[in-house]
Amino acid sequence: AQSVAQPEDQVNVAEGNPLTVKCTYSVSGNPYLFWYVQYPNRGLQFLLKYITGDNLVKGSYGFEAEFNKSQTSFHLKKPSALVSDSALYFCAVTTTGGGNKLTFGTGTQLKVEL
């Protein structure tokens, strides 16, 4: 069975400061890892993914994530947060044999304040 943990329900950051949203995973086999963002009353938007290769993955809107196999983590980061980054962020995992069935974390609400 595969699982994802997002240990923080909410993260508060001041605009201009770096942000990190944490994610750890558990999976049998090689993980495919994803980050999505959800704005109120909207569907999920794909931000970035790790399949293989470079551990540092760059995605949309200046976000990046680092895959750490030994710590089974895939934390989302951005060097300088914007108020418009305030949203709900989901980490998800599947495996090569997972048929693209994603398992999601419970989400982390990011609040960026002036």
Add this chain to the structure above:
Amino acid sequence: SQTIHQWPATLVQPVGSPLSLECTVEGTSNPNLYWYRQAAGRGLQLLFYSVGIGQISSEVPQNLSASRPQDRQFILSSKKLLLSDSGFYLCAWTSRNTIYFGEGSWLTVV
């Protein structure tokens, strides 16, 4: 380009009434298609997925069913809605190992 359309966006239905939510994908062929439900603004639960016409896998027992009458059409249905069916329903499809989501349908059962 590939796009996904999901409708209706909002639906208020009485308990015991039927349900039909539709999803179509454009710009691709033979996609994997999915229905997810999001409860209480957070957790996402996979309800159904389909790898082809007429091929439906159910992930959890429930009051809902899904059908795929055409390659790029995926329908979520119920014969009699329950209060507990209320939620935000998301259709999704796969392209190049990535799942993309539609804008969702809000269902309120009253």
